[in-house]
Structures are given as structure tokens and as C-alpha cells.
Amino acid sequence: MKIIKSIVVTKKKILCVLGGIAALALSVHMISPTVQSVFHVAEAERKLPIYCVDTSEKKVSISFDAAWAA
Incomplete structure (x- = not known):
């Protein structure tokens, strides 16, 4: 008996992943000059x-x- 694993990809999951990647890229860009x-x-x-x-x-x-060494 085989067990089939599947991944369900929805528009909401894709938008969440893309939003997370965008937030990470923006935070790296903002922290870099500091x-x-x-x-x-x-x-x-x-x-x-x-x-x-x-x-x-x-x-x-x-x-x-x-x-005073300031």
C-alpha cells in the first residue's frame, strides 16, 4: 500500500510566501547601511x-x- 503525499498550493499561501520574502529583502536592505x-x-x-x-x-x-577625553 503506497502513501501519497501531496502539497496544496493556494493563492493565499503564494502571496504569504512572496510577502515574507519581500519583507525579508526590505529588512536586509534597511539594516545594511546601519x-x-x-x-x-x-x-x-x-x-x-x-x-x-x-x-x-x-x-x-x-x-x-x-x-575629559570627549
Whole structure:
């Protein structure tokens, strides 16, 4: 005895699948610029302060970070 499996395809199911695919494509399209901007900021080279300089002159320098590293 053979068991026959069949899939019923209706207009409603086709529209639901196409709507889901469209929603997924739209969400990927909307998220993509956000993800790219995050990686762009992460790639930026960070500027570090100069703490000392080798010199033969005897000099002292004092500086204040008024912006608190902002």
C-alpha cells in the first residue's frame, strides 16, 4: 500500500510566501547601511596623545584635558 503525499498550493499561501520574502529583502536592505556605518566607525584610526619626546633639552610641559577625553 503506497502513501501519497501531496502539497496544496493556494493563492493565499503564494502571496504569504512572496510577502515574507519581500519583507525579508526590505529588512536586509534597511539594516545594511546601519551595519556598514558601524564597521566604518570601528575601522577609523584612533589618534593617541604623545606622552614623551626624546630630546636633549630639559623642558617640562603641562596640559589639561578640559573636554575629559570627549
